[in-house]
Amino acid sequence: MKHKIKTEAISLFNLHGISNVSMKKIADGLGISPGNLSYHYKTKADLLATIYKEMYAETLDYILPGNTYITLFHFEEMMLKFDNLQQRYAFFFNDIVHIIKTYPEIAKQYESSNLIRFKDARKLIDYYIETGRMQPENEMIDYNKTIYTVWMTSTFWQSQKLAIQTKDYTVNKCPSIEMLWTLFLPYLTAKGLEEYQQLRQFVKLPNT
Structure with a gap:
């Protein structure tokens, strides 16, 4: 799951810019809950x-x-x-x-x-x-x-x-x-x- 999160985050960061991508947007892109995402990476800074x-x-x-x-x-x-x-x-x-x-x-x-x-x-x-x-x-x-x-x-x-x-x-x-x-x-x-x-x-x- 961590690899999928990183891949999705990089894709969204490249497309929209890092400041325009929230952790929720990453979670939505993966089809998971924000809580599930924060289990692996607590903050965008950690990711x-x-x-x-x-x-x-x-x-x-x-x-x-x-x-x-x-x-x-x-x-x-x-x-x-x-x-x-x-x-x-x-x-x-x-x-x-x-x-x-x-x-x-x-x-x-x-x-x-x-x-x-x-x-x-x-x-x-x-x-x-x-x-x-x-x-x-x-x-x-x-x-x-x-x-x-x-x-x-x-x-x-x-x-x-x-x-x-x-x-x-x-x-x-x-x-x-x-x-x-x-x-x-x-x-x-x-x-x-x-x-x-x-x-x-x-x-x-x-x-x-």
């Missing part, structure tokens, strides 16, 4: 905390492989996995500011996990620098800011599409990974660009 815990556990797979040569495809693969997660938990990223303000425990966990991701991302970039695929950092290049820009772009990718929906404006209609590559391509060396071109030859960008 959301469980959903977030599972969502976060899934992101633990987005780690650097050990004892192997890490190609540029690893970056793309991580970002594609994150994009897939965003689509399945769209409500979280569309309502992220509301969630942070309303659910402080989740906010703390989310901030902590992102700080870890920033460190992991820096390790990946340093590795690409050491292996000659990215330019060394200098007074004109601050990779910590680049990492933060990538985080902002990827985190708010779903919600920005809701903000700019005009059909004639096509810049934001591309796949998120295509937008993210525009942030990294200027920093690639000749060796890095050659590897990227090989990547594009064998791995096509996804459709929107």
Whole structure:
């Protein structure tokens, strides 16, 4: 029953937004009484905390492989996995500011996990620098800011599409990974660009 509750809640959150879905609405969607629902999850905060815990556990797979040569495809693969997660938990990223303000425990966990991701991302970039695929950092290049820009772009990718929906404006209609590559391509060396071109030859960008 708990799995059914979480599945129904995610579906309703994605459809209506978390603030517009009550525990009663979830119970009605499942055809159970509010009391039956509260037996498993006393509050919406408890339910959301469980959903977030599972969502976060899934992101633990987005780690650097050990004892192997890490190609540029690893970056793309991580970002594609994150994009897939965003689509399945769209409500979280569309309502992220509301969630942070309303659910402080989740906010703390989310901030902590992102700080870890920033460190992991820096390790990946340093590795690409050491292996000659990215330019060394200098007074004109601050990779910590680049990492933060990538985080902002990827985190708010779903919600920005809701903000700019005009059909004639096509810049934001591309796949998120295509937008993210525009942030990294200027920093690639000749060796890095050659590897990227090989990547594009064998791995096509996804459709929107």
